Ligand SMILES: CC(=O)N[C@H]1[C@@H](OP(=O)(O)O)O[C@H](CO)[C@@H](O)[C@@H]1O
């Protein structure tokens with residue numbers, strides 16, 4: 204019996220990009236909307252951006268709102284690129300739409316119209332909304348890109364994608380990912396800020412300057428308003444320079460490094476976090492007092508300095524966990540002062556972390572700050588969602604991606620009455636320095652500086668007055684097929700392949716104060732091993748032995 208063969212004109216072998224160029228996709232290749240959208244070598248991206256901007260335009264019509272498209276591959280190398288979509292609130296794309304986006308990206312050219320009709324049918328059942336009809340005059344797609352050389356071509360792919368359904372398109376040029384998120388929110392909530400890059404600079408810097416004015420350094424303060432920033436050779440360099448035009452040097456003086464070399468190469472927040480090393484152009488002997496690093500699209504921030512008493516090039520990190528704890532200390536203090544004067548309206552606060560959070564930070568949150576840390580799955584959308592359960596929800600990934608979200612209740616009590624007392628004013632202004640839509644390296648840096656000044660802290664103080672990280676290691680193990688790994692318990696336990704968790708548990712039991720887990724990455728073809736133990740040597744040994752568990756399994 205002969206098998207039915209689909210005529211080629213109906214397969215993905217004849218798919219095309221926005222310029223009509225052929226983009227054949229093998230049958231077995233299925234794109235999926237990962238932890239942070241679609242990410243590949245840049246060659247694949249014109250097609251994906253074209254289709255994603257089309258999806259964005261459908262969502263924009265459905266909600267009669269502005270939707271964002273960001274073209275970036277964050278901390279990945281220059282040759283890569285990626286695309287992710289931003290919802291009207293400035294948050295990550297709604298998860299149901301991640302599925303629609305996946306369907307549309309995987310459709311054949313011939314089936315695209317049918318895929319959209321099916322999407323519309325599903326939507327009319329679930330949300331009672333329609334794409335093709337109704338009021339769509341506010342529908343708009345706003346698109347930003349980082350500074351990869353593939354960016355401008357992909358911007359044209361996005362423009363073409365939005366044009367298919369005739370939706371307004373705006374290119375906002377080279378921006379950090381958080382700027383794009385902020386502008387999308389500003390379009391949809393005009394009272395929030397002017398929906399331009401300048402509007403973002405003004406809103407954040409005005410709040411910073413006002414909060415700075417009412418932040419008094421304590422007597423004997425060791426705070427220094429100076430720091431050196433490693434820009435990962437990314438978009439953070441030009442845009443942070445622009446933002447600082449709005450902030451007088453006496454308030455904050457920044458020296459820029461790694462502004463124009465190879466993107467994310469031996470520098471940037473991801474490199475510093477995983478290697479625990481100083482980025483290129485920083486040296487141990489310089490003993491630079493206070494340094495910070497962004498990733499390639501400036502949505503991550505980590506503070507660091509040269510580690511004393513360690514091998515040359517080693518870095519001491521003040522990572523996402525330490526920043527989260529700093530925010531928590533400060534906000535808790537202001538909330539306490541607020542509750543003393545107005546006990547009637549309770550405002551609750553919580554901290555959300557992932558399993559990668561250093562064990563010491565979680566203990567500090569619980570034992571010293573008397574707060575609870577909720578552990579969720581990796582990926583900002585999970586943290587953001589959980590943090591939104593609180594009036595003040597602080598969330599951070601250990602890698603430096605994080606922010607604070609504030610509830611409507613907080614809004615009505617604090618933001619609308621900021622002049623009643625100092626604590627209220629501080630809270631209200633702090634909430635405006637922060638970019639609530641997503642982790643923002645610039646906004647987070649300004650918030651950290653305010654808090655260090657408030658406490659009169661140097662980096663020494665920050666290190667000594669909080670907690671000491673337990674030794675930890677993160678190892679990337681390349682694998683042919685990461686889909687064979689399945690996790691549970693906020694990704695801390697492997698349920699598949701069979702028997703593997705038992706081997707992990709046996710290894711972990713050999714070391715003192717140890718904790719470890721293995722999970723497949725959602726962004727790269729690797730499995731990540733994370734381990735903690737009592738000493739650096741034991742941590743390395745545990746990490747290596749777990750790495751071997753994976754290697755044996757994947758070779759077998
Ligand atoms: C351990 C780690 O840092 N994982 C990162 C990384 O996800 P993976 O699914 O682990 O590849 O990229 C995500 C997107 O940038 C980020 O949210 C996450 O924290």
Ligand SMILES: [Mg+2]
Pocket residue numbers: 277278498499500501502503
């Ligand atoms: Mg990033």
